[in-house]
Amino acid sequence: MTSVKEQVIADSLQYWNTGKTQEWQDLGINFVMGKREGYYFWDLDGQRLMDVHINGGTFSLGHRNPEIMEALIKGLEEYDIGNHHFPSPQKAALAKELVKVSAGLTHAIFGAAGAEAVDLALKTARCATGRRKIVSVQNCYHGHTGLAVAAGAERYAKIFLAERGEDENVKVPFNDIGAMERELSKGDAACVIMETIPATYGFPLPQDGYLPAIKKLCEKYGALYIADEVQTGLMRSGQMWCVSTYGVAPDIIVTSKGFGGGIYPISAVIMNDRAAKWLTIDGSAHMSTFGGTELGCIVARKVLEILQRQETINNVHFVAEYLRAGLEKIKRENPDTFIEIRQNGLIMGLKFAGAKGAIPVMQRLYRKHGVWAIYSMLDNSVLQFKPGLLCTKEYCDELLERLGAGIKEAREDILRS
Secondary structure, three states, X not given: OOOHHHHHHHHHHHHOOHHHHHHHHHOOXXXXXXXXXXXXXXXXXXXXXXXXXXXXXXXXXXXXOHHHHHHHHHHOOOOOOOOOOOOOHHHHHHHHHHHXXXXXXXXXXXXXXXXXXXXXXXXXXXXXXXXXXXXXXXXXXXXXXXXXXXXXXXXXXXXXXXXXXOOOEEEEOOOOHHHHHHHHOOOOEEEEEEEOOOOOOOOOOOOOOHHHHHHHHHHHHOOXXXXXXXXXXXXXXXXXXXXXXXXXXXXXXXXXXXXXXXXXXXXXXXXXXOOOHHHHHOOXXXXXXXXXXXXXXXXXXXXXXXXXXXXXXXXXXXXXXXHHHHHHXXXXXXXXXXXXXXXXXXXXXXXEOOOOOHHHHHHHHHHHHXXXXXXXXXXXXXXXXXXXOOOOHHHHHHHHHHHHHHXXXXXXXXXXX
């Protein structure tokens, strides 16, 4: 008799996303999500997994966070999606709070997802500067909508014929300030868009002075600096915006994923006065029916409240330091396979030997040790390791024990990768 899980997989192969479903099957990740709570979720067959991918930061405050759920349920007593044409108390209050936590920025416009917000940020930069060219870094990731996918890695753009000519999109190597200046000095760039730490590329860290130098180049040559903080923002670095830890005040910040607390989709583009030019020219030039829904704003306001509590901030720093110490011990025990820890707060990438060394680690952790962490799609040697902001010491201890065992057991597969 076919189980519920088997039927879901069969239906997904036939009716949903054949390629993605088959890819996971080929990797031995035979998973269908059932129950979820805190920093755990369960397969439909009952297997419990510790979630340290948290869907790119979507569940930074945990799955089904009770406070966020309560805010949504209470909001449903009075509100629904609302009307995107009109002001509302919830939209106005959320915009005001976002500006308050984003030094130098003055306006916030909402969307339903990160890629939609990236598209808006890029349109905003074009309007403000009167230029078309978008400069990004090689192997970057900004989402899958039109302008966002064109600004990202070829893997995601080429299949949909979304690549643009060099008059519209140029990509330069990460951490190469000379290459960036050569492009910006041409005087035709509307903006530079940067993930503060490129997650899908394996979390390479900005070299000292790199991001401030880019901001200065943008100012010198008239381009805007867009900080894509969809995966790195919202206190994951120990500050509200990761770019702030590098001393950079961007012209535009994009946020999403954890902004909805894993409960309700919402994104935002936060911008300074120069970037906000289109809002006074024609405020109806961009609209989103589900951008800034009243229920979404209620949820996001609760998220911002939780993030700014001193106990939350203290816990982020504790977990970051505690896990780093444990990871360094595991690294010393596996010197030929576990070769680098890339970290800014709870933004972490664990690099392994071989071109695809993170894949066998992911597989071993999933199959035998009940830990879910995914390899970086654009650098398969790096494991995305994203613990939640509210993790306890006990959770960290269990996680480190399971991680250490999985890495040790995957040694031969790592070396063959």
